[in-house]
Amino acid sequence: MASVIESGWLYLITHFSDFQLASLGSFLLHESVFFLSGLPFIYLERAGLLSKYKIQTKNNSPTAQEKCITRLLLYHFSVNLPLMIVSYPVFRFMGMRSSLPLPSWKVVLTQIIFYFILEDFVFYWGHRVLHTKWLYKHVHSVHHEYATPFGLTSEYAHPAEILFLGFATIVGPAITGPHLITLWLWMVLRVLETVEAHCGYHFPWSLSNFLPLYGGSDFHDYHHRLLYTKSGNYSSTFIYMDWIFGTDKGYRKLKALKHAGVDDDWKQT
Secondary structure, eight states, X not given: OHHXXXXXXXXXXXXXXXXXXXXXXXXXXXXXXXXXXXXXXXXXXXXXXXXXXXXXXXXXXXXXXXXXXXXXXXXXIIIIHHHHHHHHHHHHHXXXXXXXXXXXXXXXXXXXXXXXXXXXXHHHHHHHHHTSHHHHHHTGGGGGGOSSOOGGGGGOOOHHHHHHHHHHHHHHHHHHOOBHHHHHHHHHHHHHHHHHHTSSBOOTTOGGGTSTTBOHHHHHHHHHTSOTTTOOOOOSSBOHHHHHHTTTHHHHHHHHHHHTTOOOGGGOO
8 A cells, every 4th residue: 555655656756846735735635625625515405305304404505505506616715825925835844845755654644743732722712812803893793694504614714814824734743844645634624524514414423423522513513503603612623722712602501401301403594
């Protein structure tokens, strides 16, 4: 398996420059993973499939879904792509490389774990700041236009928020200067996580059912369907920051009531 990966990587670095791989390659990888993982949830919602696993009974209109896709394409090409291009020199300066040999799985795993821990910490505080009155009204309210989220709404946000919270995702790699393949793996995992958190469905196979402290869709859906001043649940991937600072008390109380048999449909507006 390792030899197959190395052969594939050798082809890439032979036919494309570091700049092309790190900027354009990263953008194409992001777009592919994001839309391929997010679009199926629009189909599920429109077709009414697996509706018993849908967290909220309300559906988004096709017009609202199409608006989200249109804005996403605009933001991705006008904000994300230029950001990937201009950040390339920074990552190179910090030590990022694409040459062989590839890093060992131990190095990759250690760096990915570090990225998740750091991203959770930075994202939590950045997200809480965005829920202050002025920033919510002028910036973060764009993301909360969808009280019933679906996968693609994960990156539907004001351009200023894309830059602000995007820092939480890139600060870890910027510090460590990883191999490009590690950066790509981190990006793929981060995209899949945020799409799942916004998908609007809680399945029996959802990671939050098996992985301790993993937030997932049920945790983040609660954040979207309440008023910004009362929502809590600010964490990104793992929920330890909300637990430490008590910003998940409303969610935990609601879960306790639900387990006790109290209907919470009134929350789903």
